[in-house]
Amino acid sequence: xxxxxxxxxxxxxxxxxxxxxxxxxxxxxxxxxxxxxxxxxxxxxxxxxxxxxxxxxxxxxxxxxxxxxxxxxxxxxxxxxxxxxxxxxxxxxxxxxxxxxxxxxxxxx
Amino acid sequence: xxxxxxxxxxxxxxxxxxxxxxxxxxxxxxxxxxxxxxxxxxxxxxxxxxxxxxxxxxxxxxxxxxxxxxxxxxxxxxxxxxxxxxxxxxxxxxxxxxxxxxxxxxxxxxxxxx
Numbered sequence: 001x002x003x004x005x006x007x008x009x010x011x012x013x014x015x016x017x018x019x020x021x022x023x024x025x026x027x028x029x030x031x032x033x034x035x036x037x038x039x040x041x042x043x044x045x046x047x048x049x050x051x052x053x054x055x056x057x058x059x060x061x062x063x064x065x066x067x068x069x070x071x072x073x074x075x076x077x078x079x080x081x082x083x084x085x086x087x088x089x090x091x092x093x094x095x096x097x098x099x100x101x102x103x104x105x106x107x108x109x
Numbered sequence: 110x111x112x113x114x115x116x117x118x119x120x121x122x123x124x125x126x127x128x129x130x131x132x133x134x135x136x137x138x139x140x141x142x143x144x145x146x147x148x149x150x151x152x153x154x155x156x157x158x159x160x161x162x163x164x165x166x167x168x169x170x171x172x173x174x175x176x177x178x179x180x181x182x183x184x185x186x187x188x189x190x191x192x193x194x195x196x197x198x199x200x201x202x203x204x205x206x207x208x209x210x211x212x213x214x215x216x217x218x219x220x221x222x223x
């Protein structure tokens with residue numbers, strides 16, 4: 001069945017890189033997404049990657065996709081306090097998004 | 110362009126009551142999806158509407174229903190509320206839906222069932 005898994009917490013020091021990992025199971029997904037949710041706010045699309053790509057870079061964000069292992073990662077370079085949020089990995093399937101549980105990114109000063 | 114709006118933002122109901130939540134998509138968007146977010150279950154898909162037709166439905170009981178109007182605005186209804194229905198209900202709109210169209214989310218309606 002479809003399932004998206006990610007670890008629940010990640011703690012990094014300000015200025016370091018953060019790497020959030022995700023595994024998915026639906027090999028037919030054409031797009032994979034990373035969303036950010038800040039406290040009291042809705043979900044904001046950070047970036048996405050098409051399934052025929054291996055990597056996508058957008059300023060401080062780098063997405064890596066390993067289709068063979070169904071593994072997706074999001075790297076945030078030079079992590080700032082404003083990056084504190086919950087990050088969700090999601091895959092599309094039949095007009096809906098299948099979500100991971102979300103990884104809470106904690107920034108240490 | 111105005112974003113996705115959801116009303117009300119907060120709602121408190123008691124068990125057994127029913128509730129209607131409203132979502133106004135971004136102008137020009139024809140697809141509206143609804144999600145339930147809870148600490149225990151995370152984000153779960155409820156249903157998706159496009160041009161007033163439900164195209165997909167998640168695994169929720171029949172107490173959860175929705176509809177979409179000709180102006181693309183959507184409502185969802187929950188009847189006979191249970192304590193477990195307490196959640197943040199998120200609405201998202203996109204131009205057509207399908208494999209890639211960015212979904213824009215509203216701020217959500219926080220429903221508390223007492």
